[in-house]
Amino acid sequence: MLSISVKEFLFWKKKQLSKGGNIQSFAVLLDCIGGIPTSELNLLKINPEGKLYLKKNLDYLCSVWEDHLFNSTPIQHLCGISFWRDLKLKVTNKVLIPRPETELIVEIVFKIFGEKSQKLFFAELGTGSGAIAIALALAYPFWEGIATDIDQDALGIAIKNFKDSSEQSNLRFCCGHWWNPLESFKGKLDLAISNPPYIPRDTYEELPEEVKNFEPKIALLGGEDGLEHIREIIQKAPLYLKKKGWLILENHFDQGEEVKKLLIKNYFTSVEIVKDLSGIGRFTIGRYK
Numbered sequence: 001m002l003s004i005s006v007k008e009f010l011f012w013k014k015k016q017l018s019k020g021g022n023i024q025s026f027a028v029l030l031d032c033i034g035g036i037p038t039s040e041l042n043l044l045k046i047n048p049e050g051k052l053y054l055k056k057n058l059d060y061l062c063s064v065w066e067d068h069l070f071n072s073t074p075i076q077h078l079c080g081i082s083f084w085r086d087l088k089l090k091v092t093n094k095v096l097i098p099r100p101e102t103e104l105i106v107e108i109v110f111k112i113f114g115e116k117s118q119k120l121f122f123a124e125l126g127t128g129s130g131a132i133a134i135a136l137a138l139a140y141p142f143w144e145g146i147a148t149d150i151d152q153d154a155l156g157i158a159i160k161n162f163k164d165s166s167e168q169s170n171l172r173f174c175c176g177h178w179w180n181p182l183e184s185f186k187g188k189l190d191l192a193i194s195n196p197p198y199i200p201r202d203t204y205e206e207l208p209e210e211v212k213n214f215e216p217k218i219a220l221l222g223g224e225d226g227l228e229h230i231r232e233i234i235q236k237a238p239l240y241l242k243k244k245g246w247l248i249l250e251n252h253f254d255q256g257e258e259v260k261k262l263l264i265k266n267y268f269t270s271v272e273i274v275k276d277l278s279g280i281g282r283f284t285i286g287r288y289k
């Protein structure tokens with residue numbers, strides 16, 4: 001551990017932030033690489049005469065920060081960590097960095113099932129870092145979950161994240177194309193969730209560098225119109241969901257109405273577009289008959 005005066009550190013911090021970037025990303029850097037949790041950071045100004053202890057020196061932290069600023073490398077990749085809800089998840093360039101707006105999926109589940117619920121079966125299709133499935137498995141210890149992904153490397157990260165987050169054993173992981181790994185759950189699922197790749201091809205080509213150059217294409221691109229995967233997931237859902245089972249999908253900001261139509265066409269009821277905190281119809285939900 002390297003000791004440094006709080007005054008010197010605060011001066012350095014101001015200088016780094018003046019180069020660009022945002023305070024949230026800087027806090028992730030200080031927590032994950034510098035060893036200063038955000039709670040401690042917030043208290044520093046109260047005692048500017050004190051000392052603090054860093055895991056890495058300021059030059060090293062500065063070089064990582066500049067890599068983030070000048071090469072557009074996501075801070076989560078440089079730190080190997082993403083904070084999502086109350087989880088600290090390992091991330092690499094094999095998984096999508098879980099987005100803050102996706103956190104609302106867990107709230108939608110709470111709203112449907114209540115915060116305490118007896119045993120049921122759920123699946124998450126396309127789990128990536130495992131964020132959604134892990135949050136649900138931890139929130140509902142009596143539920144049995146299965147999380148799938150087409151990418152074995154992504155699944156390896158999700159498995160590690162689950163092991164590191166808890167000692168529970170109510171979540172399993174399977175590799176395969178959408179519903180295929182769920183043969184033995186046909187007609188048994190009470191709930192299925194997916195945040196599939198939904199970016200239309202022309203939008204994908206225009207994505208900012210920090211997304212397009214660093215995050216997996218397979219996690220983002222949803223075919224020509226963005227709906228290729230959503231269509232397949234909805235069409236096959238009736239085979240796997242129980243009667244009255246729920247399907248919760250995340251979609252692109254302007255796909256809600258189209259996804260709603262697809263659900264209705266496939267005999268879903270209680271179909272609803274749910275807005276995110278910015279008022280965007282980010283999720284579409286429905287019940288199978």
Ligand SMILES: C[S@@+](CC[C@H](N)C(=O)[O-])C[C@H]1O[C@@H](n2cnc3c(N)ncnc32)[C@H](O)[C@@H]1O
Pocket residue numbers: 095096097098099102125126127128129130131132148149150151154176177178195196197198218219220
């Ligand atoms: C938008 S990311 C979502 C990741 C994570 N669930 C989240 O919300 O942060 C989509 C995920 O679907 C996976 N995926 C893409 N095509 C798939 C397919 N055909 N079958 C299963 N999973 C797929 C990707 O590997 C990626 O992990």
